[in-house]
């Protein structure tokens with residue numbers, strides 16, 4: 001017996017920014033990271049292998065949490081620099097026909113009208129293939145770029161995101177599907193009775209509406225969410241259509257998924273209308289020994305560059321990790337940033353955190369030949385129950401794209417685990433097809 005067919009996505013981490021700039025196989029054009037070249041090639045490879053979506057991560061500041069300075073962030077290119085992902089998205093949709101493109105935008109950095117308008121435009125020009133990764137911000141440096149001293153308190157950010165999406169949804173519905181008439185005989189472009197102001201006056205936002213453009217092919221972008229704290233899970237269970245989830249073992253994946261599905265059912269939603277994709281960083285090679293050796297080398301590189309890891313942990317948590325001793329066992333940490341990630345640090349030494357992959361922590365579960373890894377994914381999905389995986393590898397060169405899209409995925413397809421062809425035109429239809 002094998003798992004039911006599942007979905008595949010790619011977490012394009014480090015946003016629209018540099019990837020494998022100092023690693024072997026990085027290529028000779030690493031200075032072109034400000035151009036869409038590499039992500040366009042990635043999107044094409046993903047589409048030929050039937051992926052659901054490419055998610056462009058983002059944050060909009062040069063961090064300075066670690067050692068109170070931006071030096072380590074700039075020296076190692078940790079979470080910076082990043083260009084605006086909404087500018088990259090149309091290049092990716094223009095280069096593909098079926099792949100979904102998910103853009104990260106923070107509800108504390110946009111006004112709902114501006115966000116709703118941008119997503120509407122992206123959905124139009126992509127013929128219905130846009131998603132929005134709804135984040136709420138985590139680092140005070142980000143808030144300071146937008147005129148505040150610090151981030152709003154963690155749970156309040158989700159309250160604000162509740163209202164934000166309510167306003168955005170109203171705007172996306174402010175033009176009826178048939179409002180655009182284009183009646184040449186009567187000389188009517190659009191029917192005013194089918195376009196309505198929303199007159200929203202809430203706790204955090206005001207907007208009159210209607211949106212300044214007709215309804216888009218999907219009506220609204222596919223809603224994606226990432227935060228795994230209890231408040232984050234509540235938000236996701238009420239609004240998300242796909243969740244990008246970080247969990248370090250099949251058992252933890254299952255617990256996370258079961259919890260969100262139960263919350264969704266309690267909120268009156270069909271749990272199957274939420275596709276939870278788990279972050280994994282497979283290492284695939286022609287034989288198992290080589291793959292294991294490469295995975296070990298990657299781990300050694302991570303521990304040799306502790307500054308890089310510590311700077312990243314500091315940014316996402318808002319806690320300066322330079323103040324801890326490497327062998328200090330961490331107690332409970334208080335964070336106004338990524339609380340779900342920080343909760344997992346308790347009881348570990350800083351060294352252990354540095355040596356593990358901070359996003360997946362999946363050890364060597366997905367290391368081996370394409371056949372090995374496809375088998376491990378199959379078994380994991382059988383244990384978890386669904387809905388798929390999201391590839392993440394911050395420093396991938398083009399070679400990694402080929403290893404996944406032309407090496408691993410054909411093995412998954414052979415086993416009937418992932419799609420060979422797209423059935424529908426829009427992102428949401430393909431995502432919800434199974």
Ligand SMILES: Cc1cc2nc3c(=O)[nH]c(=O)nc-3n(C[C@H](O)[C@H](O)[C@H](O)COP(=O)(O)O)c2cc1C
Nearest residue numbers: 057058104135136226227228229232337338339340
């Ligand atoms: C896997 C993953 C990816 C995330 N990607 C982003 C991102 O691209 N940009 C961002 O601002 N926040 C990102 N976040 C942060 C979350 O969206 C959320 O705001 C944060 O984790 C706090 O939520 P939590 O405390 O509920 O985990 C990510 C979180 C996780 C776990």
